[in-house]
Amino acid sequence: MSDRSIDFHTHPLLVREMIARHPELADAARKTFFIGNTFQPLETFHLELDAAGLDKAVIVAVDATTVRGATLYTNEQIAELCAMSDRLIGFASVDPHQSGAAAKLETAVRQLGLRGLKLDPAMQQFRPSDPSAHPVYEKAEELGIPVLFHAGMSWAPGSRLEFGHPLLFEQVAIDFPKLNIVLAHLAWPWVTEAVALALKYPNVHLDTSALYFDNPRDFLRHAMTHVVPPSVFECSLRGQILFGSNYPRVEIKNMAAAVRALGFSTDFQQLIFGGNATRLLGGLA
């Protein structure tokens, strides 16, 4: 049986049913994440996946309580939405500035059934290698879950780009060799540095959710064929690239089409769109 195809990076910020249940999520979408699209029924999310030819999506929380006084979904809300759709895979978030962050992560995984951890050092404003975050990494490693880090450029208001530089994740990769790390957005504009990190550390992965100019097709062609030769991805990083869209900053259909247009081999595309994500999720997508 083939692997499920997965979008490894989405934010469920526009889901109308959740806004109705939790009105504060409207502010989280508009002010904290900063997205102006109209709120949509959950059905639109499913149809987006259909239009992209994908089965499932990872939906992430971001806990920016200390710095922003806000969460982009709590872990409980992520679990609540996952209970409404068997096509969604929930990732928790914790605030590394808080002393109980590791325990909160354990609760999210063991009790709420969430499958990974999302951290956004740029928005949450912490240095990825700071020892204060180590208990969270230790817990994630113990739980056997992947960590999806925002890396590179961020549009979110108040976010600090310096905390998204890929080399700041090197010490984490060294200190936690069994922890599967995914750097989002190809860490643009530091794509070369992110690729170097992934080449050196097999526990470092990259997701494709990068779009900062032009359109998805032209941007990914620039990043994944001009900045770094496509053979590097195809031959050396075939087990470390995951499809991610960053929906709703970009529609899933557009990012999926852009990745497919890169001309990678069929078997590598199967890894990008499902195989690698399934492995990181423990084989049960």
Add this chain to the structure above:
Amino acid sequence: MIVKLERIEVQSRRDMEMIDITSEIERVVKESGLRNGVVLAMTAHTSAGLLVTEGIECLERDVLAHLERLAPKEPPADAYHYWHNRYLDYDGRLGFNAGDHLKSILGGVNCFFPVENGVVVRGSRQRAYFVEYDGPLARTVLIQVLGEGA
């Protein structure tokens, strides 16, 4: 005098799609009690449209294909580019769907029909379509009746 505005939601299911909304327009007219006047319909979006054409599947495909040729989602490489491909600081995302906005302009965003004796008057082949150029999305269509009651 009857003036009534109704908002309906249309859920598109594909990237580009034509959805026949004729029966919805007729329903709004019937429920309004309008006897003689006009019914107007408009999409509230700029990457979707409303148009009137013959209601057959082959023509639906031709309409979408022709608009895509006129205003492609992605312009031919090295031929031209869209100015809209930039970060929209009011929207928190890039605007790379200029082709869909252009289709909306080319195909139009509204239509109207006369209403006579409570019946929407249209040609025997004519159907009113909501046209999705950048779906799937839940979209809003405004339908307004204007005229005399019974």
